[in-house]
Amino acid sequence: MLLTVTDLHASYSGIRALAGVSLNVAEGEMVALIGPNGAGKSTLLNCISGIVQPSAGQIRVEEAELVRRPAWAIARMGILQSPEGRQVLPNMSVLENLQVGANALHGRRPTHDLDAVFRLFPILQERQEQLAGSLSGGQQQMLAIGRALMGGPRLLLLDEPSLGLAPVIVQQVFEALAQLRRDGMTILLVEQNARKALQVSDRAYVIEHGHVVTEGPSRELAQDNSVMAHYLGTGGH
């Protein structure tokens, strides 16, 4: 296993966000975390990347324990997060944003150079001289993912990449994710758009109230009407 999370607990300003979550991600696997708003999905991702400190539990990448490591050190190990809400550095150019991403390499071998990122997201090449803040929402999302790729991810953490995007742009983003999966990238994807997430991933965990309520191969979960109806309402669109 590349990533092993064991019995993780975390609280956010007094509210229990994670109540004993365990999950794992194998090398080359794409795993989706789905569940309703406020289920603890983002908190889990933020615990892995070191932005949030869990109150108990373990997070291991191979043999290394991540808990209590500073966020910058975790990023340098190649555990890279594309944050929720398309966070780019708005006053820096697209190219500079991508170059900043390479800081996480810190001597490790890159997985993607600029050309590879531009092949995945051709629009970024066209807009490379522009300020990142002037991009559309979908382009900023692509930039945030591209920036993480520049850091040579061993594990790519994606937080709600489809949030607030138009359906046609969501389609483009998910096509890029499918391409990354074919290339063998290890990805942990947090998504509210459950149907899309189950289409693109190998396995999935359904999280509710800080617990894993069910897990399994994505294809089986997608066909399990009780999962779709009970945990995900209409099951996305």
Place this chain on the structure above:
Amino acid sequence: MDTLLSFRPLFDLFLIHLGFAYSQYIVLRAGAFSIGNVGLSAIGAYTAAILTVNYGLPLPVTLLAGALAGLAFGTLLAIPLARLRGVYQAIASLAFVQIVLSANLYAENVTGGAMGFSGIPKLVGTGTLLVFALGTIYVMLAISRSRLGRAFDAVREDEGMAVSLGINAARTQAIAYMISGLLAGLFGSLEALHSYAVEPNQFGFHLIIVILSYVVLGGRRSVWGPLVGVALLIALPEISRPLADARIMIYGLILMVVMNFMPRGIVDTLVARRARRRSRAANPEVRQAEVKG
């Protein structure tokens, strides 16, 4: 020729203050709001003056010692300042400048106290100043284009995001303090060995305001910002010399006008405007409102 020669002291002042401005610029670029560099310049100036007059050491040694003294104290200063942010950082660094000033006042037998330290031979001329100023610009450009420069920008723009991209923010800012200290110490030494005498209040609140004005007026991000700021604010009082008494007022007025209409400073505002025009031309569907700043 005579008129050109009469501008030489002004040009020397420009070169020295350019170095001071870059020692201020580099910390602001890294997102640290420290004005401690003025204190570090004082340390460099006194180190060079004392080593030259009392110990008769040669110029290269005294300059190196002044620069290293600035570097050493800059590194020390980085430790407490790393725990502070924004205006608290500024206040703490101002306290540091006051401490250096007081130390220079009270350590009379070493520094000459309030009377200052005089009888320094003039070992530094326009040529030496020009070499160091050009060298500084070159180094600033090299840093600007390096990974370190982009790390400075990321930490300044969004420290939390920089950290999640694998940038050790505290370490990055510490490097900025060290470069700042080195420059402050070096140009403080050059100032001492150029102007026959140094006195404690020369490196006080007035100099802080002047240097901060250069960088704020010219720009905090582009390497050319401080250059434009220093050139403008040094040339301005001379050009407006006939207006004699109104000079300080004009200085203040220009600062207020620029701050209101070009809050990022002259160079950075122009650069941003050009980038925005390009963005609009290439991407007409994106509304102007989405562009921040």
